[in-house]
Amino acid sequence: MAYLSPLMANTTFPSPDWESNLATPDAAINKLLEYSFPNPRAPDRKGVRSDGLVIIRGGKVVLEQYQAPYDAQKPHLTWSVSKSFINALYGVAEHRGLLKRSDSVSDYYPLFKQEGYDEIRIEHLLHWTSGLDWAETYEASPLTSSVVAMLYTLGRDDMAAWTARHPIKTRPGQWHNYSSGDTNLLSATLRGVVGESDYPDFPWQALFEPLGMSNVTWEQDASGTYVGSSYLYATPRDMARLGYLFLRKGNWNGEQLLSEDWVQFSSTLAPAYGNEPVMAEDDSHPGAHWWVNSGVESQGQPLAWPDAPADTYTAWGHWGQYIFVIPSLDLVIARTGDDRDGSFNRNLFLSLIVAAFGDREARQ
Template identity: 75%
Template sequence: MTRGGIRYLCGAFMGVVFSLPVQGEAIYPDPQWELAPVAASPEVSALLGYSFPQPRGVEREGIRTDGLVVIQRGKLVLERYEAPYDASKPHLTWSVSKSFINALYGVAEERGLVDRSDPLARYYRPLQQEGYARIRVEDALHWASGLDWAETYEASPLTSSVVAMLYTLGRDDMAAWAASHPVRTGPGKRHNYSSGDTNLLSAALRGIVGEQAYREFPWQALFEPLGMKSVSWEQDASGTYVGSSYLYATPRDMARLGYLFLRKGRWQGVQLLSEGWVTFSTTLAPAYGNEPVAVDDDSHPGAHWWVNAGVESQQQPLAWPGAPADTYAAWGHWGQYIFVIPSLDLVVVRTGDDRDRSFDRNRFLSLVVAAFGGQEEVQ
């Protein structure tokens, strides 16, 4: 039955944690997600109440969730949208698109086209100069290229590298503009979150797959195999996909990327990404621990994903203590997320518009775990 746009299925919480299915038993959406709506419960109501407060905030204040999709054991168990969004309307993902760039590199490595240890300059000529040629693919994926970059947004637009890249000085050729930044530290030595690193990767992908194949590569390599029908991706004037920011997709299609990683790179019997790539992507970036880290920092980088693990040598706690330690996420500006929790066989996509930073990731994940962490599958 349906209540207020939310699908429910009669059933009960069993108070036990289910076992993960073996790979051969994995369920994949073909072509749509199989529906297995969750039973109504106080925990589910609490999650929805936090995500969709009523009345919805005015003048962009407070939590403003546009869409919520929960996939468990390969089935769509919870879904809700707020107008003007619905299941068919793509959402701007902002920096979630960075994790799509990661996946494209994973496919390219699986096909033998590139190795993560390759110098990025091999595929992107503007980096073929002293001080830049030692930047490896994996350095850029860890946001550790060493380039002097300021990833600041509304608070300081006049000194922001990313604002200038997207909207003013660098907008015609974003990778070239990123490559014009001076080297600040040696590659791989210091984590510095940078949309410039991502757009360098996007431009280098042209050199990896070839100029003719580049335009269709995201679709041929990823979107079509995963059955993503809603995706569009903007290019700058030079023809490079704006890998840092401008991919649009529905939450259902965003969940497919999370599910690919949840299933260790395998999709419908085909290994699109190696298991090693998934492990590499979701392991804390080595450069992050090379300098003192803040105890309360909840942005722990992997390789173009964000991870829950902290720096053990500095006794840094989990990024999101309310979630299992194996949780990781794709994360975009103003509250766009793909959360993956392997120990719960769970993918959660949340889109929104939280410009006042009222959305609390840890609280949200705590509510997700309360609602979905102890369910037995309804037969």
């Protein structure tokens, strides 16, 4: 299989819309579409239930399909894919010299100006290693779920402040513990980074407008903080723009919006992951508000998705929302869905992507 060097990749950018170079349907593409869009669609929210799929290669749309009522213009709730947008905003802010990822959160967020909490750095929040006592559970245990309480009950008026009142359980940076609370702390901290007056427009000024994201909504809590953990709505085409920014190492049409080092930092396995035993079958390997393919070699943990290139990484949201970036294949895949029963298999999906688009030269 001929993998494409990122240095040789086409540098086409969408302006204002994506150009199309649709692949000719063949057995591999049909197999990918049959898996992604079963016909008939299973009732009662069972099985694989894709709502949208957009694949970008060489800066152009090579495959696109939707399930009604979604189409290319209808935004989809991205759930935790929004966490990777928070990452990008911090990447822009660091590139502009507004902060360093090693800064203490307390430099920008007053509620952390207290003993212990002032040791939490921005990079700890990005790696989900704040050390705060947090339970990221959902429907299975709603009564003990920190995230359910934050989004819908006790914390909904000021999600970051409610999270900040959680006790410190472990030393910051020591253990990985996935936390939507950490993300909403980042979102609130961004107000101190860019200034109160600039904060409402910052996602648009720093990211959405430069990338040409014309159909995006981001909800705020009652305090005016963007719900960075969960509530960004976007079309797959606009989701793909974020992936393409990272595929192009932070450059957008000649302008460096975030540094190449930031992209590397984001797509590298979090240092604290593996400080405790990991499960070989676990495919949620954290980067910095992205998820990566590499595993913990010292513990014999394989790639998260063994049938995908090792450099694959993804933004990942509840019920099947994804932005996959595969630099070695010059691919970005944006997928939205409504997978409620865990049927969607990430490794199988990626293997079908590789089978359909891995041999780039043969499909030009």
